[in-house]
Amino acid sequence: MKLTSSDRILLxxxxxxASYQVAVGMDGFSxxxxxxxxxxxxxxxxxxxxxxxxxxDVLDSPIVVIVSTVIPLTLSLGLVWQHFAxxxxxxxxxxxxxxxxxxxxxxxxxxxxxxxxxIAVTHGIAGMTIFLLPIILSIQGLTKPLFLLVGAGGALIxxxxxxxxxxxxxxxxxxxxxxxxxxxxxxxxxxxxxxxxFKYG
Amino acid sequence: xxxxxTQSKTVNPSTSxxxxxxxxxxxxxxxxxxxxxxxxxxTGLAGYMSARCPIFSMGTLLGLAGSLFLAIAGSTVLNMWWxxxxxxxxxxxKKRPTSSGQVTEREVLRxxxxxxxxxxxxxxxxxxxxxxxxxxxxxxxxxxxSMWLKRRTCxxxxxxxxxxAMPILAGRALGxxxxxxxxxxxxLGVLFWIPTHTLTFSMKFEKxxxxxxxxxxxxTYGLGVTRATIAISSVLAALMMVIAGxxxxxxxxxxxxxxVLSAGLLMLAVTVTFNPSERVNFSLFKYxxxxxxxxxxxxxxxxx
Numbered sequence: 001m002k003l004t005s006s007d008r009i010l011l012x013x014x015x016x017x018a019s020y021q022v023a024v025g026m027d028g029f030s031x032x033x034x035x036x037x038x039x040x041x042x043x044x045x046x047x048x049x050x051x052x053x054x055x056x057d058v059l060d061s062p063i064v065v066i067v068s069t070v071i072p073l074t075l076s077l078g079l080v081w082q083h084f085a086x087x088x089x090x091x092x093x094x095x096x097x098x099x100x101x102x103x104x105x106x107x108x109x110x111x112x113x114x115x116x117x118x119i120a121v122t123h124g125i126a127g128m129t130i131f132l133l134p135i136i137l138s139i140q141g142l143t144k145p146l147f148l149l150v151g152a153g154g155a156l157i158x159x160x161x162x163x164x165x166x167x168x169x170x171x172x173x174x175x176x177x178x179x180x181x182x183x184x185x186x187x188x189x190x191x192x193x194x195x196x197x198f199k200y201g
Numbered sequence: 202x203x204x205x206x207t208q209s210k211t212v213n214p215s216t217s218x219x220x221x222x223x224x225x226x227x228x229x230x231x232x233x234x235x236x237x238x239x240x241x242x243x244t245g246l247a248g249y250m251s252a253r254c255p256i257f258s259m260g261t262l263l264g265l266a267g268s269l270f271l272a273i274a275g276s277t278v279l280n281m282w283w284x285x286x287x288x289x290x291x292x293x294x295k296k297r298p299t300s301s302g303q304v305t306e307r308e309v310l311r312x313x314x315x316x317x318x319x320x321x322x323x324x325x326x327x328x329x330x331x332x333x334x335x336x337x338x339x340x341x342x343x344x345x346x347s348m349w350l351k352r353r354t355c356x357x358x359x360x361x362x363x364x365x366a367m368p369i370l371a372g373r374a375l376g377x378x379x380x381x382x383x384x385x386x387x388x389l390g391v392l393f394w395i396p397t398h399t400l401t402f403s404m405k406f407e408k409x410x411x412x413x414x415x416x417x418x419x420x421t422y423g424l425g426v427t428r429a430t431i432a433i434s435s436v437l438a439a440l441m442m443v444i445a446g447x448x449x450x451x452x453x454x455x456x457x458x459x460x461v462l463s464a465g466l467l468m469l470a471v472t473v474t475f476n477p478s479e480r481v482n483f484s485l486f487k488y489x490x491x492x493x494x495x496x497x498x499x500x501x502x503x504x505x
Contacts, residue, residue, distance in 0.1 A: 019495075022461055023454040034457075042461035049465065053487040054480060 001180045003055045010184035011052040017191045018045035025198050032092075033078040040074035043067060044191055056180045062106065065119065065168045068161050069102045072126035075154070075194070079133050083142070091129075098122040119165045123158060130154025134197060147201025153193030160186050228298045229312060232281050233274035240494060244391055245269040245368035247497035248384065250504045251449050252376025264327045265375055268335065269368055272320030276339045276364075278313035280347045282306065287352075287413035293406050317343075324371070331375040338367025355416045362395035383448040390441035394493055396434040397470065400427050401486040405479070428474045431485070435470035439463030442496050451503050459499055466492050 003011075018041045025041075026034050047067070050058050058064075073095045080091040102122055105115040134151035137143045163179050166172055172179070249265055281288065281299045289300035298304045317339055325332030342364035350357030366388035373384035403410060403417040404427055410417045418427040446459050469485040 019458055023452075023458040026457075027454065038457050038461065042464065045461060046465040046468070049488065049491060050484060053491070054484050057480070058484075 001056050001177055003051070003184075007184040008052055010188045011048045014184070014188045014191050015045050015048040015052070017188070017195050018042075018048065021191075021195050021198065025195060029078075029082070032081050036074040036078035036081065040071050040078070041191075041194075043070050043074075044187070048187060051184075056183070059164065059180075059183075062168070065106050065165055066099075066103050068164050069099060069119070069122050069126075072123060072130060072154070072157055072161055073099055075157075076126040076129035076133075079130060079150070083133060083137055094125070098126070116166075116171070120162075123161050123165060127154060127158025127161065131158060134201065138201065144201045147197055149193045150197030150201060153190045153197060156186060156190040156193065160190065228304050229278075232278045232298060232304075232309065232312070233316075234277050238270060238273045238277060240490065241273050241365060241368045242266060242270050243494060243497045244387075245372040247500040248369035248372025248374075248387055249376040250372075250501045251383070251387065251445075252373050253449075253504050254376045261327065261375070264323065265331075265372060268320050268323035268327060269371065270320070271316050272324060272335050272339050273368065275313050275315070275317030275320050276342045278309060278316060279343045282309040282313050283343070283347045284351075285309070287415060290413040291406070291409040292412075293409050328375055330379070331371050334367055334371035334374055338364045338371070341367070352415060355418050355421045358396065358399050358418075361399070362392045365395050366391040383445055386441050386445040386448060390438050390445055390496070391493070393434045393438035393441060394489060397431055397438060397466070397489040398486060400431050400434075401473070401482050401489070403427070404482055405486070424477070428477055432467075432470040432474040435466050435485075435489075439466050446496075446499070446503075449500065449503060451499070455499050455503050459496060462492055462495050 021041045022038055022045065026037055029037070077091060077095045081088050084091070098118075098121070101118045105118045131151050131154040134143070134154070135148045138145050138148040138151075160183070163173055167176060167179055174182075246262070246266060246269075249262065281297065284294075285297075285299040285306065288294035288297050294300060299306075299309050321332060321336045321339060324335040341360050346357050346360040346364060350360055369391050370380065370384050370388040373387060374380050377384070400418050404419050404424060407417065407419045411420055418430060422430075440463075443456065443459055443463060446456055451459070465488060466485075469481065469488055472481050473485050
């Protein structure tokens with residue numbers, strides 16, 4: 001499936017928004033959230049540029065499953081580190097362990113369901129953290145109301161990550177064509193929600 | 202009927218001249234390799250802006266852009282004139298106006314010389330050191346690289362790279378009034394970036410270069426060494442750009458972004474080295490251009 005001009009424009013805007021977030025969207029944050037968000041938005045930026053250059057074929061690479069877990073893991077880690085001080089170390093351990101587990105189960109050929117379970121658990125926990133945490137914080141008045149946009153972005157990236165991961169594991173939830181048609185828009189809306197949430201939240 | 206026939210036979214001289222000019226421009230424009238010249242011009246403008254001139258002059262900026270574009274385009278046209286025989290043997294370049302016979306050798310040479318003289322002359326008029334660096338770039342590119350080394354050794358690309366690094370050095374020297382370590386680091390960044398671009402290209406069109414008997418890294422040292430060279434030069438290019446960014450006084454945010462873009466370049470270079478494929482080579486080639494353009498935009502945004 002080829003990229004259309006509108007796909008390219010959407011990807012370019014995604015790359016610009018992610019660049020903005022990396023360059024000016026983290027002023028005043030402490031070191032670990034800056035590293036975590038830079039990694040997450042950096043992966044979004046590079047992914048958008050590579051899809052822009054190579055087309056959707058780049059998503060066929062086996063490394064996509066591993067890389068696509070980096071975004072929710074790093075963003076959720078940044079959020080937990082900033083807003084849940086008591087869970088900092090335990091979540092950092094979870095993030096590192098999950099990433100290694102996904103990398104390992106995707107690198108070694110396995111016949112059982114372990115790779116799928118590992119991906120589902122990782123995306124599930126990280127996705128729910130990005131989705132629920134900003135909503136809870138904004139409802140409790142601990143952040144500005146628009147911080148819940150980050151949660152909305154989290155829901156979308158969780159959906160995107162799961163769609164891609166299950167497609168790669170051979171158990172697609174939607175057809176490949178449908179996922180590819182939706183992907184550039186999904187990526188842009190997700191990035192826009194994150195950027196807006198961090199800026200106005 | 203008679204009136205129509207008479208009308209069709211009468212050719213308005215000004216219309217004819219305009220049509221001829223339009224036709225020539227259409228033939229000449231690709232000779233300047235507009236995208237490549239535009240990218241090098243962007244590095245020159247970024248070099249100038251990076252100096253954070255206390256007195257910003259639109260006239261100087263326009264002069265810099267005009268003279269650099271003319272000189273870069275002039276050297277490119279002269280290269281095409283010199284390489285017309287080998288271009289005709291290579292599938293990728295045989296349709297160029299110079300090798301397909303759409304323009305004569307004499308007019309290409311004349312065009313290249315006019316553009317070069319105008320460009321260098323304008324540059325010298327703007328500033329002596331600026332003009333000297335622009336002239337050095339043109340000399341390294343046309344005489345040292347194309348005429349002397351290109352057909353003799355694959356190491357000629359180093360001189361091509363030095364020539365490509367001149368616009369950014371010239372721009373910064375014009376803004377600053379002298380050559381400093383940041384200007385040299387920016388120039389080294391471009392110099393190390395160029396192999397990422399050209400060696401990837403020479404791998405993709407290896408057969409073309411072999412047909413034209415032009416020595417390249419892949420034909421001289423093999424694909425493994427070429428890929429390792431690309432990876433090392435990418436690391437050095439990224440390192441130089443980050444050091445230069447720090448020297449310019451880039452904010453941490455912009456340095457972070459430059460670091461992310463550099464990481465993408467390194468990741469692709471490592472993939473090309475250890476898991477090579479046509480697709481990865483092509484993506485590195487394209488990404489390297491985007492990387493350099495993005496780095497230049499960051500330098501400009503940092504200043505304005």
